[in-house]
Amino acid sequence: MLVAANRFGASTVDAIAKQVGPAGIDIAYQRLGDPLAPAVLLIMGVAAQSIHWPDGFCNALLDCGLQVIRFDNRDAGLSTHFSDAAVPDLPAVLAGDLSSVSYTLSDMAADAIGLLDVLDIEKAHVVGASMGGQIAQTMAIEHPQRVHSLCSMMSTTGNMAVGQPAPEVLRDLFSGAPAETREQVIEQYLRAMRIVGSPGYPVDEGEVAARAGLAYDRSHDRVATARQAVATVASGDRTERLRLLQVPALVIHGPADRMCDVSGGRATADAISGAKLVLIEGMGHNLPPGLRLQLAAQITEFVWHVERVSLR
Template identity: 65%
Template sequence: MRPVDRNDVGPPEERATGVGPHCIDVAYQRFGDPAAPPVLMIMGLAAQMVNWPDSLCHELAGRGLHVIRFDNRDSGRSTHLTGAPPANLPAALAGDLSSASYTLSDMAADAIGLLDALGIASAHLVGASMGGEIAQTVAIEHPGRVRSLTSIMATTGQAGVGQPDPAVLPVLFGGPPATTRDEVIAQALRAARVVGSTGFAIDEAELAARAGRAFDRGYDLHGITRQAVAQVASGDRTARLRALDLPTLVIHGLADRMRDPSGGRATAAAIAGAELWLVDGLGHDLPPGLRPELARRIAAHVERAEARRVQ
Protein backbone atom coordinates (compact mmCIF):
# COMPACT_ATOMS: atom_id res chain seq x y z
CA MET A 1 0.00 0.00 0.00
CA ARG A 2 1.11 3.56 -0.64
CA PRO A 3 0.64 6.44 1.78
CA VAL A 4 -2.39 8.58 1.16
CA ASP A 5 -2.09 12.29 0.44
CA ARG A 6 -3.08 14.43 3.41
CA ASN A 7 -5.76 16.19 1.41
CA ASP A 8 -7.06 13.02 -0.22
CA VAL A 9 -10.60 12.13 0.78
CA GLY A 10 -10.56 8.81 -1.03
CA PRO A 11 -9.20 5.37 -0.12
CA PRO A 12 -5.45 4.75 0.18
CA GLU A 13 -3.36 4.56 -2.96
CA GLU A 14 -1.89 1.24 -4.03
CA ARG A 15 0.88 0.27 -6.40
CA ALA A 16 1.03 -2.51 -8.96
CA THR A 17 4.60 -3.46 -9.87
CA GLY A 18 5.93 -4.93 -13.10
CA VAL A 19 2.74 -4.13 -14.98
CA GLY A 20 2.25 -4.96 -18.64
CA PRO A 21 4.73 -5.92 -21.34
CA HIS A 22 7.03 -3.05 -20.33
CA CYS A 23 7.08 -4.00 -16.65
CA ILE A 24 6.33 -0.57 -15.28
CA ASP A 25 4.91 0.30 -11.87
CA VAL A 26 1.43 1.83 -11.76
CA ALA A 27 -0.04 3.82 -8.87
CA TYR A 28 -3.79 3.40 -8.60
CA GLN A 29 -6.73 3.96 -6.30
CA ARG A 30 -10.08 2.19 -6.02
CA PHE A 31 -13.50 3.45 -4.95
CA GLY A 32 -16.58 1.35 -4.30
CA ASP A 33 -17.34 -2.34 -4.10
CA PRO A 34 -14.74 -4.52 -5.90
CA ALA A 35 -17.59 -6.88 -6.82
CA ALA A 36 -19.41 -4.11 -8.73
CA PRO A 37 -18.92 -3.47 -12.45
CA PRO A 38 -15.36 -2.15 -12.89
CA VAL A 39 -14.81 1.28 -14.43
CA LEU A 40 -11.24 2.17 -15.39
CA MET A 41 -10.68 5.94 -15.44
CA ILE A 42 -7.87 7.10 -17.77
CA MET A 43 -6.56 10.66 -17.51
CA GLY A 44 -4.95 12.80 -20.17
CA LEU A 45 -1.79 14.67 -21.06
CA ALA A 46 0.04 16.35 -18.18
CA ALA A 47 -2.60 15.02 -15.78
CA GLN A 48 -2.58 12.52 -12.96
CA MET A 49 -5.26 10.29 -11.52
CA VAL A 50 -6.11 13.04 -9.01
CA ASN A 51 -7.35 15.10 -11.96
CA TRP A 52 -10.39 12.83 -11.81
CA PRO A 53 -12.16 14.80 -9.07
CA ASP A 54 -12.62 12.87 -5.83
CA SER A 55 -16.27 13.95 -5.80
CA LEU A 56 -16.86 12.40 -9.24
CA CYS A 57 -15.21 9.12 -8.21
CA HIS A 58 -17.31 8.95 -5.04
CA GLU A 59 -20.46 9.78 -7.03
CA LEU A 60 -19.78 6.94 -9.48
CA ALA A 61 -19.01 4.52 -6.66
CA GLY A 62 -22.24 5.58 -4.97
CA ARG A 63 -24.07 4.58 -8.14
CA GLY A 64 -22.90 0.99 -7.78
CA LEU A 65 -19.62 1.04 -9.71
CA HIS A 66 -16.10 -0.13 -8.84
CA VAL A 67 -14.02 2.89 -9.85
CA ILE A 68 -10.31 2.53 -10.56
CA ARG A 69 -8.21 5.59 -11.36
CA PHE A 70 -4.48 5.44 -12.01
CA ASP A 71 -1.42 7.42 -13.02
CA ASN A 72 -0.30 6.91 -16.61
CA ARG A 73 3.38 6.24 -17.19
CA ASP A 74 5.47 9.41 -16.86
CA SER A 75 2.99 10.95 -14.42
CA GLY A 76 2.39 11.04 -10.70
CA ARG A 77 3.62 8.00 -8.79
CA SER A 78 3.78 5.58 -11.71
CA THR A 79 7.05 4.83 -13.48
CA HIS A 80 8.78 7.80 -15.08
CA LEU A 81 10.98 6.96 -18.07
CA THR A 82 13.83 9.18 -16.92
CA GLY A 83 16.41 7.28 -18.97
CA ALA A 84 14.56 7.78 -22.27
CA PRO A 85 16.08 9.99 -24.98
CA PRO A 86 14.82 13.60 -24.96
CA ALA A 87 11.46 14.02 -26.67
CA ASN A 88 11.30 16.67 -29.37
CA LEU A 89 7.72 17.90 -29.69
CA PRO A 90 8.32 20.56 -32.39
CA ALA A 91 10.05 17.93 -34.55
CA ALA A 92 7.21 15.47 -33.96
CA LEU A 93 4.64 18.07 -34.98
CA ALA A 94 6.68 18.62 -38.13
CA GLY A 95 6.58 14.91 -38.95
CA ASP A 96 9.81 13.61 -37.41
CA LEU A 97 8.69 11.00 -34.88
CA SER A 98 12.14 9.63 -34.12
CA SER A 99 12.15 11.00 -30.56
CA ALA A 100 9.02 9.07 -29.53
CA SER A 101 9.88 6.69 -26.69
CA TYR A 102 6.42 5.11 -26.83
CA THR A 103 2.95 5.57 -28.32
CA LEU A 104 -0.62 5.44 -27.07
CA SER A 105 -0.54 1.71 -27.85
CA ASP A 106 2.07 1.28 -25.11
CA MET A 107 -0.03 3.33 -22.71
CA ALA A 108 -3.05 1.20 -23.63
CA ALA A 109 -1.00 -1.90 -22.81
CA ASP A 110 -0.23 -0.37 -19.40
CA ALA A 111 -3.98 -0.07 -18.74
CA ILE A 112 -4.50 -3.71 -19.70
CA GLY A 113 -1.55 -4.70 -17.50
CA LEU A 114 -3.19 -2.96 -14.54
CA LEU A 115 -6.42 -4.88 -15.16
CA ASP A 116 -4.34 -8.07 -15.24
CA ALA A 117 -2.67 -7.17 -11.95
CA LEU A 118 -6.08 -6.60 -10.38
CA GLY A 119 -7.51 -9.83 -11.78
CA ILE A 120 -10.14 -8.00 -13.85
CA ALA A 121 -11.00 -9.72 -17.11
CA SER A 122 -12.82 -6.77 -18.66
CA ALA A 123 -13.85 -3.26 -17.65
CA HIS A 124 -15.79 -0.20 -18.72
CA LEU A 125 -13.38 2.50 -19.89
CA VAL A 126 -13.79 6.21 -19.20
CA GLY A 127 -11.10 8.46 -20.66
CA ALA A 128 -10.66 12.23 -20.73
CA SER A 129 -8.69 14.15 -23.38
CA MET A 130 -5.61 12.07 -24.22
CA GLY A 131 -7.02 9.54 -21.76
CA GLY A 132 -10.03 9.23 -24.06
CA GLU A 133 -7.65 8.52 -26.92
CA ILE A 134 -5.85 5.90 -24.83
CA ALA A 135 -9.24 4.37 -24.04
CA GLN A 136 -10.09 4.31 -27.75
CA THR A 137 -6.78 2.54 -28.38
CA VAL A 138 -7.51 -0.05 -25.70
CA ALA A 139 -10.88 -0.73 -27.32
CA ILE A 140 -9.26 -1.08 -30.75
CA GLU A 141 -6.32 -3.25 -29.72
CA HIS A 142 -7.83 -5.23 -26.81
CA PRO A 143 -11.54 -5.46 -27.67
CA GLY A 144 -12.20 -8.50 -25.50
CA ARG A 145 -11.18 -6.55 -22.40
CA VAL A 146 -13.62 -3.66 -22.90
CA ARG A 147 -17.28 -3.71 -21.85
CA SER A 148 -18.05 -0.13 -22.88
CA LEU A 149 -16.27 3.09 -23.84
CA THR A 150 -16.86 6.63 -22.63
CA SER A 151 -14.69 9.11 -24.53
CA ILE A 152 -14.67 12.61 -23.01
CA MET A 153 -13.24 15.74 -24.72
CA ALA A 154 -11.08 13.53 -26.98
CA THR A 155 -10.52 13.21 -30.70
CA THR A 156 -9.69 10.58 -33.31
CA GLY A 157 -6.15 11.62 -34.20
CA GLN A 158 -7.31 12.89 -37.59
CA ALA A 159 -5.43 16.06 -38.39
CA GLY A 160 -8.44 18.11 -39.43
CA VAL A 161 -10.54 17.69 -36.28
CA GLY A 162 -10.25 18.27 -32.54
CA GLN A 163 -7.52 20.86 -32.87
CA PRO A 164 -6.86 23.59 -30.27
CA ASP A 165 -7.85 27.17 -30.88
CA PRO A 166 -4.58 28.79 -32.03
CA ALA A 167 -5.30 31.79 -29.81
CA VAL A 168 -4.94 29.72 -26.63
CA LEU A 169 -1.56 28.17 -27.42
CA PRO A 170 0.63 31.19 -26.58
CA VAL A 171 -1.14 31.57 -23.25
CA LEU A 172 -0.79 27.89 -22.37
CA PHE A 173 2.67 27.17 -23.71
CA GLY A 174 4.40 30.52 -24.15
CA GLY A 175 7.10 31.78 -21.83
CA PRO A 176 9.44 29.80 -19.57
CA PRO A 177 8.19 26.44 -18.32
CA ALA A 178 6.72 26.19 -14.83
CA THR A 179 9.11 24.42 -12.49
CA THR A 180 8.23 25.41 -8.92
CA ARG A 181 5.08 24.44 -7.02
CA ASP A 182 3.77 28.01 -7.09
CA GLU A 183 4.48 28.33 -10.82
CA VAL A 184 2.69 25.08 -11.58
CA ILE A 185 -0.36 26.19 -9.60
CA ALA A 186 -0.37 29.57 -11.35
CA GLN A 187 -0.10 27.84 -14.73
CA ALA A 188 -3.05 25.57 -13.91
CA LEU A 189 -5.18 28.58 -13.01
CA ARG A 190 -4.18 30.41 -16.22
CA ALA A 191 -5.06 27.35 -18.27
CA ALA A 192 -8.45 27.04 -16.59
CA ARG A 193 -9.27 30.65 -17.37
CA VAL A 194 -8.40 30.11 -21.04
CA VAL A 195 -9.73 26.62 -21.84
CA GLY A 196 -12.09 26.01 -18.93
CA SER A 197 -15.85 26.11 -19.02
CA THR A 198 -17.78 29.28 -19.77
CA GLY A 199 -21.17 27.94 -18.73
CA PHE A 200 -20.15 26.36 -15.43
CA ALA A 201 -18.51 28.00 -12.41
CA ILE A 202 -14.82 27.23 -11.99
CA ASP A 203 -13.69 26.53 -8.42
CA GLU A 204 -10.22 28.11 -8.43
CA ALA A 205 -9.49 27.05 -4.85
CA GLU A 206 -10.16 23.41 -5.80
CA LEU A 207 -8.04 23.78 -8.93
CA ALA A 208 -5.13 25.25 -7.01
CA ALA A 209 -5.29 22.53 -4.37
CA ARG A 210 -5.37 19.82 -7.03
CA ALA A 211 -2.44 21.34 -8.94
CA GLY A 212 -0.40 21.51 -5.73
CA ARG A 213 -1.33 17.95 -4.89
CA ALA A 214 -0.23 16.78 -8.33
CA PHE A 215 3.06 18.67 -8.04
CA ASP A 216 3.75 16.99 -4.71
CA ARG A 217 2.96 13.56 -6.15
CA GLY A 218 5.46 13.84 -9.00
CA TYR A 219 5.61 16.72 -11.46
CA ASP A 220 7.72 15.81 -14.52
CA LEU A 221 8.01 18.34 -17.33
CA HIS A 222 10.05 15.93 -19.48
CA GLY A 223 7.46 13.20 -18.91
CA ILE A 224 4.75 15.55 -20.13
CA THR A 225 6.73 16.12 -23.34
CA ARG A 226 7.20 12.37 -23.82
CA GLN A 227 3.45 11.88 -23.49
CA ALA A 228 2.78 14.67 -25.98
CA VAL A 229 5.12 13.12 -28.53
CA ALA A 230 3.48 9.72 -27.96
CA GLN A 231 0.12 11.29 -28.76
CA VAL A 232 1.42 12.83 -32.01
CA ALA A 233 3.18 9.60 -32.99
CA SER A 234 0.01 7.52 -32.66
CA GLY A 235 -1.65 8.84 -35.79
CA ASP A 236 -5.25 8.70 -36.99
CA ARG A 237 -7.51 6.06 -35.43
CA THR A 238 -10.60 6.82 -37.55
CA ALA A 239 -10.55 3.71 -39.74
CA ARG A 240 -9.95 1.42 -36.76
CA LEU A 241 -12.68 3.14 -34.73
CA ARG A 242 -15.14 2.26 -37.50
CA ALA A 243 -14.52 -1.42 -36.77
CA LEU A 244 -15.54 -1.15 -33.11
CA ASP A 245 -18.70 -2.85 -31.93
CA LEU A 246 -19.29 -1.83 -28.32
CA PRO A 247 -21.52 0.56 -26.37
CA THR A 248 -19.95 4.00 -26.70
CA LEU A 249 -20.75 7.34 -25.11
CA VAL A 250 -18.96 10.41 -26.47
CA ILE A 251 -19.00 13.60 -24.38
CA HIS A 252 -17.66 16.94 -25.55
CA GLY A 253 -18.05 20.54 -24.52
CA LEU A 254 -19.18 23.08 -27.08
CA ALA A 255 -16.95 25.66 -25.37
CA ASP A 256 -13.82 23.45 -25.52
CA ARG A 257 -10.97 25.56 -26.91
CA MET A 258 -8.29 22.90 -26.28
CA ARG A 259 -10.04 20.10 -28.18
CA ASP A 260 -12.43 21.55 -30.72
CA PRO A 261 -15.86 19.86 -30.53
CA SER A 262 -15.26 18.51 -34.04
CA GLY A 263 -13.08 15.89 -32.33
CA GLY A 264 -16.01 14.55 -30.33
CA ARG A 265 -18.30 14.67 -33.33
CA ALA A 266 -15.74 12.76 -35.42
CA THR A 267 -15.33 10.15 -32.68
CA ALA A 268 -19.08 9.56 -32.44
CA ALA A 269 -19.42 9.45 -36.24
CA ALA A 270 -16.68 6.83 -36.52
CA ILE A 271 -18.12 4.38 -33.96
CA ALA A 272 -21.35 2.72 -35.03
CA GLY A 273 -24.19 3.38 -32.63
CA ALA A 274 -22.25 5.82 -30.45
CA GLU A 275 -24.26 8.24 -28.32
CA LEU A 276 -23.05 11.84 -28.53
CA TRP A 277 -23.63 14.29 -25.68
CA LEU A 278 -22.58 17.84 -26.58
CA VAL A 279 -22.63 20.11 -23.54
CA ASP A 280 -23.29 23.83 -23.83
CA GLY A 281 -20.77 25.93 -21.91
CA LEU A 282 -18.43 23.03 -21.14
CA GLY A 283 -14.75 23.63 -21.80
CA HIS A 284 -11.75 21.37 -21.40
CA ASP A 285 -12.44 20.51 -17.78
CA LEU A 286 -14.73 18.68 -15.37
CA PRO A 287 -16.37 21.52 -13.41
CA PRO A 288 -18.25 20.83 -10.17
CA GLY A 289 -21.61 21.76 -11.65
CA LEU A 290 -21.33 19.08 -14.33
CA ARG A 291 -20.25 16.17 -12.13
CA PRO A 292 -23.62 14.89 -10.88
CA GLU A 293 -25.06 14.71 -14.40
CA LEU A 294 -21.78 13.32 -15.75
CA ALA A 295 -21.84 10.55 -13.16
CA ARG A 296 -25.51 9.84 -13.88
CA ARG A 297 -24.88 9.50 -17.61
CA ILE A 298 -21.78 7.34 -17.21
CA ALA A 299 -23.55 5.06 -14.72
CA ALA A 300 -26.58 4.74 -17.01
CA HIS A 301 -24.29 3.93 -19.94
CA VAL A 302 -22.52 1.25 -17.89
CA GLU A 303 -25.87 -0.18 -16.77
CA ARG A 304 -27.06 -0.48 -20.38
CA ALA A 305 -23.79 -2.13 -21.39
CA GLU A 306 -24.04 -4.58 -18.50
CA ALA A 307 -27.59 -5.48 -19.56
CA ARG A 308 -26.37 -6.06 -23.12
CA ARG A 309 -23.68 -8.47 -21.85
CA VAL A 310 -26.24 -10.81 -20.26
CA GLN A 311 -28.65 -10.91 -23.20
Protein backbone atom coordinates in the same frame (compact mmCIF):
# COMPACT_ATOMS: atom_id res chain seq x y z
CA MET B 1 -29.14 0.30 -5.70
CA LEU B 2 -25.88 -0.49 -3.89
CA VAL B 3 -24.14 2.44 -2.23
CA ALA B 4 -20.39 2.10 -1.76
CA ALA B 5 -19.26 2.17 1.85
CA ASN B 6 -15.90 3.76 1.07
CA ARG B 7 -15.24 7.13 -0.51
CA PHE B 8 -12.57 8.90 -2.48
CA GLY B 9 -11.02 11.75 -0.52
CA ALA B 10 -7.86 13.12 1.02
CA SER B 11 -7.32 9.93 3.02
CA THR B 12 -7.49 7.62 -0.02
CA VAL B 13 -4.19 5.74 -0.22
CA ASP B 14 -2.41 4.87 -3.47
CA ALA B 15 -1.50 1.27 -4.13
CA ILE B 16 1.45 0.45 -6.39
CA ALA B 17 1.12 -2.38 -8.91
CA LYS B 18 4.54 -3.78 -9.84
CA GLN B 19 5.74 -5.20 -13.15
CA VAL B 20 2.63 -4.10 -15.01
CA GLY B 21 2.06 -4.97 -18.66
CA PRO B 22 4.64 -5.72 -21.36
CA ALA B 23 6.82 -2.82 -20.18
CA GLY B 24 6.96 -4.18 -16.62
CA ILE B 25 6.45 -0.77 -15.06
CA ASP B 26 4.98 0.42 -11.76
CA ILE B 27 1.45 1.83 -11.86
CA ALA B 28 0.00 3.82 -8.95
CA TYR B 29 -3.75 3.38 -8.58
CA GLN B 30 -6.74 3.78 -6.29
CA ARG B 31 -9.58 1.25 -6.33
CA LEU B 32 -12.80 1.61 -4.38
CA GLY B 33 -16.26 0.02 -4.41
CA ASP B 34 -17.63 -3.48 -4.40
CA PRO B 35 -15.10 -5.68 -6.29
CA LEU B 36 -18.03 -7.68 -7.68
CA ALA B 37 -19.67 -4.55 -9.14
CA PRO B 38 -19.06 -3.44 -12.75
CA ALA B 39 -15.57 -1.95 -12.99
CA VAL B 40 -15.08 1.56 -14.35
CA LEU B 41 -11.48 2.37 -15.30
CA LEU B 42 -10.75 6.12 -15.43
CA ILE B 43 -7.88 7.33 -17.65
CA MET B 44 -6.61 10.91 -17.48
CA GLY B 45 -4.91 13.09 -20.08
CA VAL B 46 -1.56 14.76 -20.75
CA ALA B 47 0.11 16.21 -17.63
CA ALA B 48 -2.75 14.93 -15.47
CA GLN B 49 -2.75 12.40 -12.65
CA SER B 50 -5.30 10.09 -11.06
CA ILE B 51 -6.23 12.85 -8.62
CA HIS B 52 -7.43 15.03 -11.49
CA TRP B 53 -10.53 12.83 -11.53
CA PRO B 54 -12.46 14.83 -8.90
CA ASP B 55 -13.46 12.94 -5.76
CA GLY B 56 -17.07 14.10 -6.12
CA PHE B 57 -17.32 12.67 -9.64
CA CYS B 58 -15.75 9.36 -8.56
CA ASN B 59 -17.98 9.11 -5.49
CA ALA B 60 -21.07 9.71 -7.64
CA LEU B 61 -20.09 6.63 -9.66
CA LEU B 62 -19.63 4.66 -6.44
CA ASP B 63 -23.04 5.78 -5.21
CA CYS B 64 -24.57 4.26 -8.34
CA GLY B 65 -23.23 0.81 -7.52
CA LEU B 66 -20.06 0.81 -9.61
CA GLN B 67 -16.50 0.09 -8.58
CA VAL B 68 -14.02 2.75 -9.65
CA ILE B 69 -10.32 2.51 -10.50
CA ARG B 70 -8.30 5.63 -11.22
CA PHE B 71 -4.56 5.51 -11.88
CA ASP B 72 -1.48 7.45 -12.93
CA ASN B 73 -0.45 6.87 -16.53
CA ARG B 74 3.20 6.16 -17.21
CA ASP B 75 5.20 9.37 -16.88
CA ALA B 76 2.66 10.83 -14.45
CA GLY B 77 2.24 10.98 -10.70
CA LEU B 78 3.63 8.02 -8.78
CA SER B 79 3.84 5.64 -11.75
CA THR B 80 7.11 4.91 -13.58
CA HIS B 81 8.71 7.89 -15.31
CA PHE B 82 10.81 7.34 -18.44
CA SER B 83 13.47 9.80 -17.38
CA ASP B 84 16.26 8.13 -19.38
CA ALA B 85 14.35 8.29 -22.66
CA ALA B 86 15.13 10.61 -25.56
CA VAL B 87 14.23 14.26 -25.15
CA PRO B 88 10.97 14.70 -27.11
CA ASP B 89 11.03 17.03 -30.11
CA LEU B 90 7.42 17.97 -30.91
CA PRO B 91 8.16 20.04 -34.06
CA ALA B 92 10.17 17.13 -35.48
CA VAL B 93 7.41 14.66 -34.63
CA LEU B 94 4.83 16.90 -36.31
CA ALA B 95 7.12 16.89 -39.38
CA GLY B 96 7.21 13.09 -39.39
CA ASP B 97 10.50 12.41 -37.59
CA LEU B 98 9.59 9.98 -34.79
CA SER B 99 13.12 9.39 -33.51
CA SER B 100 12.42 11.24 -30.25
CA VAL B 101 9.22 9.29 -29.49
CA SER B 102 9.69 7.02 -26.46
CA TYR B 103 6.32 5.25 -26.62
CA THR B 104 2.89 5.45 -28.21
CA LEU B 105 -0.73 5.29 -27.09
CA SER B 106 -0.60 1.55 -27.81
CA ASP B 107 2.01 1.19 -25.07
CA MET B 108 -0.11 3.24 -22.68
CA ALA B 109 -3.17 1.14 -23.54
CA ALA B 110 -1.13 -1.99 -22.80
CA ASP B 111 -0.25 -0.49 -19.40
CA ALA B 112 -3.95 -0.11 -18.62
CA ILE B 113 -4.68 -3.67 -19.72
CA GLY B 114 -1.79 -4.82 -17.54
CA LEU B 115 -3.34 -3.05 -14.56
CA LEU B 116 -6.62 -4.88 -15.20
CA ASP B 117 -4.61 -8.11 -15.20
CA VAL B 118 -3.05 -7.27 -11.83
CA LEU B 119 -6.48 -6.45 -10.41
CA ASP B 120 -7.96 -9.65 -11.87
CA ILE B 121 -10.57 -7.70 -13.83
CA GLU B 122 -11.57 -9.50 -17.02
CA LYS B 123 -13.46 -6.58 -18.61
CA ALA B 124 -13.94 -2.95 -17.67
CA HIS B 125 -16.02 0.02 -18.70
CA VAL B 126 -13.26 2.37 -19.84
CA VAL B 127 -13.67 6.14 -19.43
CA GLY B 128 -11.01 8.47 -20.78
CA ALA B 129 -10.66 12.25 -20.79
CA SER B 130 -8.61 14.14 -23.40
CA MET B 131 -5.49 12.01 -24.10
CA GLY B 132 -7.13 9.46 -21.78
CA GLY B 133 -9.97 9.26 -24.29
CA GLN B 134 -7.45 8.44 -27.00
CA ILE B 135 -5.91 5.74 -24.80
CA ALA B 136 -9.39 4.35 -24.11
CA GLN B 137 -10.10 4.28 -27.85
CA THR B 138 -6.83 2.45 -28.42
CA MET B 139 -7.73 -0.10 -25.75
CA ALA B 140 -11.05 -0.76 -27.47
CA ILE B 141 -9.33 -1.12 -30.86
CA GLU B 142 -6.44 -3.32 -29.75
CA HIS B 143 -7.97 -5.18 -26.79
CA PRO B 144 -11.74 -5.27 -27.50
CA GLN B 145 -12.22 -8.44 -25.45
CA ARG B 146 -11.17 -6.49 -22.32
CA VAL B 147 -13.38 -3.42 -22.90
CA HIS B 148 -17.02 -3.77 -21.90
CA SER B 149 -17.81 -0.23 -23.04
CA LEU B 150 -15.97 2.91 -24.12
CA CYS B 151 -16.61 6.47 -22.97
CA SER B 152 -14.49 9.07 -24.76
CA MET B 153 -14.69 12.54 -23.20
CA MET B 154 -13.38 15.84 -24.66
CA SER B 155 -11.16 13.79 -26.97
CA THR B 156 -10.54 13.09 -30.65
CA THR B 157 -9.63 10.48 -33.26
CA GLY B 158 -6.02 11.41 -33.98
CA ASN B 159 -7.02 12.95 -37.31
CA MET B 160 -5.17 16.28 -37.30
CA ALA B 161 -8.02 17.91 -39.23
CA VAL B 162 -10.34 17.71 -36.20
CA GLY B 163 -10.15 18.21 -32.45
CA GLN B 164 -7.40 20.80 -32.57
CA PRO B 165 -6.85 23.55 -29.99
CA ALA B 166 -7.55 27.14 -30.90
CA PRO B 167 -4.24 28.81 -31.94
CA GLU B 168 -4.59 31.52 -29.32
CA VAL B 169 -5.00 28.86 -26.63
CA LEU B 170 -1.60 27.35 -27.39
CA ARG B 171 -0.08 30.83 -27.44
CA ASP B 172 -1.63 31.80 -24.12
CA LEU B 173 -0.91 28.48 -22.40
CA PHE B 174 2.74 28.17 -23.34
CA SER B 175 3.94 31.76 -23.43
CA GLY B 176 6.48 32.87 -20.86
CA ALA B 177 9.07 30.97 -18.86
CA PRO B 178 8.32 27.38 -17.82
CA ALA B 179 6.81 26.96 -14.37
CA GLU B 180 9.24 25.28 -11.98
CA THR B 181 8.42 26.15 -8.37
CA ARG B 182 5.32 24.88 -6.59
CA GLU B 183 3.82 28.37 -6.58
CA GLN B 184 4.53 28.87 -10.28
CA VAL B 185 2.97 25.52 -11.19
CA ILE B 186 -0.17 26.31 -9.19
CA GLU B 187 -0.52 29.71 -10.86
CA GLN B 188 0.06 28.15 -14.29
CA TYR B 189 -2.68 25.60 -13.65
CA LEU B 190 -5.09 28.30 -12.50
CA ARG B 191 -4.31 30.29 -15.65
CA ALA B 192 -4.87 27.20 -17.80
CA MET B 193 -8.30 26.61 -16.26
CA ARG B 194 -9.24 30.23 -16.95
CA ILE B 195 -8.26 29.72 -20.60
CA VAL B 196 -9.67 26.26 -21.39
CA GLY B 197 -12.23 25.72 -18.63
CA SER B 198 -16.00 25.58 -19.01
CA PRO B 199 -17.54 29.03 -19.50
CA GLY B 200 -20.94 27.76 -18.37
CA TYR B 201 -19.63 26.17 -15.17
CA PRO B 202 -17.34 28.19 -12.88
CA VAL B 203 -14.45 26.51 -11.11
CA ASP B 204 -13.59 26.68 -7.43
CA GLU B 205 -10.14 28.25 -7.69
CA GLY B 206 -9.26 27.18 -4.16
CA GLU B 207 -9.97 23.57 -5.11
CA VAL B 208 -8.03 23.93 -8.37
CA ALA B 209 -5.02 25.36 -6.54
CA ALA B 210 -5.12 22.64 -3.90
CA ARG B 211 -5.22 19.89 -6.53
CA ALA B 212 -2.39 21.50 -8.49
CA GLY B 213 -0.30 21.66 -5.33
CA LEU B 214 -1.01 18.03 -4.50
CA ALA B 215 -0.09 17.00 -8.04
CA TYR B 216 3.18 18.93 -7.75
CA ASP B 217 3.94 17.19 -4.46
CA ARG B 218 3.29 13.79 -6.02
CA SER B 219 5.41 14.47 -9.13
CA HIS B 220 6.56 17.43 -11.20
CA ASP B 221 8.11 16.36 -14.51
CA ARG B 222 7.82 18.78 -17.45
CA VAL B 223 9.71 16.53 -19.85
CA ALA B 224 7.38 13.64 -19.04
CA THR B 225 4.47 15.82 -20.15
CA ALA B 226 6.22 16.37 -23.49
CA ARG B 227 6.81 12.61 -23.87
CA GLN B 228 3.09 12.00 -23.43
CA ALA B 229 2.24 14.78 -25.88
CA VAL B 230 4.44 13.39 -28.67
CA ALA B 231 2.98 9.92 -28.04
CA THR B 232 -0.46 11.21 -29.03
CA VAL B 233 0.87 12.73 -32.26
CA ALA B 234 3.01 9.71 -33.17
CA SER B 235 0.08 7.33 -32.73
CA GLY B 236 -1.65 8.72 -35.80
CA ASP B 237 -5.24 8.68 -37.02
CA ARG B 238 -7.51 5.98 -35.55
CA THR B 239 -10.58 6.80 -37.64
CA GLU B 240 -10.61 3.75 -39.89
CA ARG B 241 -9.92 1.40 -36.99
CA LEU B 242 -12.68 3.04 -34.97
CA ARG B 243 -15.09 2.22 -37.80
CA LEU B 244 -14.47 -1.48 -37.11
CA LEU B 245 -15.31 -1.31 -33.39
CA GLN B 246 -18.14 -3.41 -32.01
CA VAL B 247 -17.79 -2.00 -28.48
CA PRO B 248 -20.68 0.12 -27.08
CA ALA B 249 -19.52 3.72 -27.06
CA LEU B 250 -20.52 7.01 -25.44
CA VAL B 251 -18.86 10.24 -26.60
CA ILE B 252 -19.13 13.34 -24.40
CA HIS B 253 -17.88 16.75 -25.49
CA GLY B 254 -18.48 20.44 -24.93
CA PRO B 255 -19.07 22.87 -27.82
CA ALA B 256 -17.12 25.41 -25.74
CA ASP B 257 -13.97 23.22 -25.59
CA ARG B 258 -11.07 25.41 -26.77
CA MET B 259 -8.35 22.83 -26.09
CA CYS B 260 -9.89 19.99 -28.11
CA ASP B 261 -12.41 21.36 -30.58
CA VAL B 262 -15.81 19.71 -30.55
CA SER B 263 -15.13 18.45 -34.08
CA GLY B 264 -12.97 15.79 -32.43
CA GLY B 265 -15.90 14.46 -30.43
CA ARG B 266 -18.21 14.58 -33.43
CA ALA B 267 -15.65 12.70 -35.55
CA THR B 268 -15.23 10.06 -32.85
CA ALA B 269 -18.97 9.46 -32.62
CA ASP B 270 -19.33 9.44 -36.40
CA ALA B 271 -16.58 6.81 -36.73
CA ILE B 272 -17.93 4.33 -34.14
CA SER B 273 -21.00 2.45 -35.24
CA GLY B 274 -23.91 3.05 -32.85
CA ALA B 275 -22.02 5.51 -30.66
CA LYS B 276 -24.09 7.90 -28.56
CA LEU B 277 -22.95 11.53 -28.75
CA VAL B 278 -23.73 13.86 -25.84
CA LEU B 279 -22.89 17.54 -26.30
CA ILE B 280 -23.09 19.65 -23.14
CA GLU B 281 -23.54 23.37 -23.62
CA GLY B 282 -21.10 25.48 -21.64
CA MET B 283 -18.64 22.59 -21.17
CA GLY B 284 -14.99 23.23 -21.92
CA HIS B 285 -11.89 21.14 -21.27
CA ASN B 286 -12.27 20.40 -17.57
CA LEU B 287 -14.48 18.75 -14.96
CA PRO B 288 -15.87 21.68 -12.90
CA PRO B 289 -18.07 21.16 -9.83
CA GLY B 290 -21.31 22.03 -11.58
CA LEU B 291 -20.79 19.35 -14.24
CA ARG B 292 -19.63 16.39 -12.16
CA LEU B 293 -22.97 14.91 -11.16
CA GLN B 294 -24.32 15.39 -14.69
CA LEU B 295 -21.32 13.62 -16.21
CA ALA B 296 -21.50 10.82 -13.64
CA ALA B 297 -25.21 10.39 -14.38
CA GLN B 298 -24.57 10.13 -18.13
CA ILE B 299 -21.85 7.55 -17.60
CA THR B 300 -23.66 5.43 -15.02
CA GLU B 301 -26.84 5.33 -17.10
CA PHE B 302 -24.77 4.19 -20.09
CA VAL B 303 -22.79 1.59 -18.09
CA TRP B 304 -25.87 0.04 -16.53
CA HIS B 305 -27.59 -0.05 -19.93
CA VAL B 306 -24.63 -1.96 -21.36
CA GLU B 307 -24.68 -4.29 -18.35
CA ARG B 308 -28.39 -5.02 -18.83
CA VAL B 309 -28.00 -5.64 -22.56
CA SER B 310 -25.08 -8.02 -21.97
CA LEU B 311 -27.28 -10.19 -19.71
CA ARG B 312 -29.99 -10.70 -22.33
